Amino acid sequence: xxxxxxxxxxxxxxxxxxxxxxxxxxxARVSAPQAxxxxxxxxxxxxxxxxxxxxxxxxxxxxxxxxxxxKNPAGAMHHVCYEVQDIMAARDRLVASGARVLGDGNPKIGxxxxxxxxxxxxxxxxxLVELEQA
Ligand code: CO
Numbered sequence: 001x002x003x004x005x006x007x008x009x010x011x012x013x014x015x016x017x018x019x020x021x022x023x024x025x026x027x028a029r030v031s032a033p034q035a036x037x038x039x040x041x042x043x044x045x046x047x048x049x050x051x052x053x054x055x056x057x058x059x060x061x062x063x064x065x066x067x068x069x070x071k072n073p074a075g076a077m078h079h080v081c082y083e084v085q086d087i088m089a090a091r092d093r094l095v096a097s098g099a100r101v102l103g104d105g106n107p108k109i110g111x112x113x114x115x116x117x118x119x120x121x122x123x124x125x126x127x128l129v130e131l132e133q134a
Contacts, residue, residue: 001084001085001089001090001093002082002083002084003082003083003084003085003134004051004082004083004134005051005080005081005082005083006051006052006081006082006083006112006130006132006134007045007051007052007053007054007080007081008051008052008053008054008077008079008080008081009053009054009055009056009077009078009079009080009081009130010053010054010055010056010075010076010077010078011056011057011058011065011068011069011072011075011076011077011078012055012056012057012069012075013057013058013069013073013075014057015033015042015044015055015056015057018044018055018057018075019033019044019055022044022046022053022055028046028047028048028053029046029047030044030045030046030047031044031045031046031047032044033057034111035059036059036111037059037060038108038109039059039064039108039110039111040058040059040060040062040063040064040065040066041056041057041058041059041063041064041065042056042057042059043055043056043057043111045111054111056078057069065078078128079118079127079128079129079130080127080128080129080130081116081129081130081131081132082129082130082131082132083131083132083133083134084131084132084133084134085133085134086133087107087115087116087117087131087132087133088107090117090131091105091107091117091131094119098123099119099120099123099124100119100120100122100123101117101118101119101120102117102118102119102120103118105117107133110130110132112132114132114133114134115132115133116130116131116132116133117130117131118130118131119131
């Protein structure tokens with residue numbers, strides 16, 4: 001069921017400073033910032049060739065990552081995103097096995113224009129898992 005690692009997301013309080021770390025200190029290729037109001041984040045993509053790192057900064061009052069960033073003021077790894085061929089089939093299989101899907105259980109359109117779901121970290125080794133339809 002599980003395909004490639006699509007990205008690792010790191011939540012940060014200051015996106016410009018975080019982008020500078022990846023671009024200038026680490027010498028990575030980074031995108032322009034992109035505001036995703038529906039997800040409550042502004043994101044910068046770091047292109048690593050085989051996968052991506054996404055730097056996330058809270059956007060708006062009700063950002064889902066605001067509390068996380070408050071608890072981790074230096075920034076911290078927020079989630080990993082794996083690709084699946086069929087997100088509805090993956091969801092049904094996981095729910096049948098007792099895993100919890102966050103939100104209303106239905107996929108939303110994610111940062112790459114594809115359907116995504118988030119799985120409860122307590123069911124996956126303490127790690128928030130995003131599934132993205134490949
Ligand atoms: Co993500």
